[in-house]
Amino acid sequence: MKNIGRTVGIVTGLMFSAMSFADSDCPNTTYDSGYKKQLPVVGRDELIKTNTPLFANGKITCLIGLNYRKMSENEKLRIETGSFKNIKYRIYYTDGSGSIQGDKNSTLDTIKDLHVTNWSTGCKVDGMEDKHWCYIQKKDLMVGIWKDGKSFISIGSEHFPNSNIAIRIDQQTPNSASAESGFNRKQTTQIIEQLKSGSKALTRYQEWPYEQNKDQTIDLYGFAEAWEIINTVYRTPK
Numbered sequence: 001m002k003n004i005g006r007t008v009g010i011v012t013g014l015m016f017s018a019m020s021f022a023d024s025d026c027p028n029t030t031y032d033s034g035y036k037k038q039l040p041v042v043g044r045d046e047l048i049k050t051n052t053p054l055f056a057n058g059k060i061t062c063l064i065g066l067n068y069r070k071m072s073e074n075e076k077l078r079i080e081t082g083s084f085k086n087i088k089y090r091i092y093y094t095d096g097s098g099s100i101q102g103d104k105n106s107t108l109d110t111i112k113d114l115h116v117t118n119w120s121t122g123c124k125v126d127g128m129e130d131k132h133w134c135y136i137q138k139k140d141l142m143v144g145i146w147k148d149g150k151s152f153i154s155i156g157s158e159h160f161p162n163s164n165i166a167i168r169i170d171q172q173t174p175n176s177a178s179a180e181s182g183f184n185r186k187q188t189t190q191i192i193e194q195l196k197s198g199s200k201a202l203t204r205y206q207e208w209p210y211e212q213n214k215d216q217t218i219d220l221y222g223f224a225e226a227w228e229i230i231n232t233v234y235r236t237p238k
Contacts (some may be wrong), residue, residue: 019221020167023072026062026078029139035068042067043076047092047123047132048236058082060093081108087225096123100226103219118224119197119217123233134234136226140203140216141167143227145234153183153191156205163206167191169198169220179205190199196224 024108039065040050053060058080067075078093091098099108103116123134126147135144142154155165158177166176177183183191195201201218 028061030061030063032065035064038067039074040112041074041076046093047095055079055082055084086230087222089229096121100229101222102138103221119145119222123232134230136230140219141218151188151192153188155203156207158208160206160208160211163217167206168202169194195220
């Protein structure tokens, strides 16, 4: 009986140590509904490596829940939430994915925001070069920073061969380019400046296999702040 009691004590101590480590690694910790108390907590590899928030009023929280890819462990995700220039944001440190307020009524709540469209964010890493690129996206419009630090704009996907892409911000002169080569550097710089001060954008492209224009109107609420946020994410030490 003494041995059984000692064993239980050791197991309990190990579980407590694991929980204490998770809590100390992140002062703000929440557990989702899938969390399994009896399983270990394992941190995910992170693209964003910082122990301080990206922005002054940001809050880093650890979300711990079952790793559904393995089912034998809980995984820990670090997430920063806050507001930047009165625009709400949520960024995952694993890969820079997240959401930035794209509607004045948005709360960044999954359920409450069913009928609004926010700016989505993300970063990708080139496994051959260990270099990353990041972007923000809303509907068919993607704006980002390449591995070499240059900005880019992409409209739509699965373009019809030899077709063009185009964008018009408010009543400004439209910009167009080959879907294959994309906007040149001068166009990209000009378009981003217009996006930062504009209220809406009209995008156009032709999607395979339909050789007809596909237009979308995009509310530019929060674009300027979203662009600053993703640039900060891009520059943060990786």
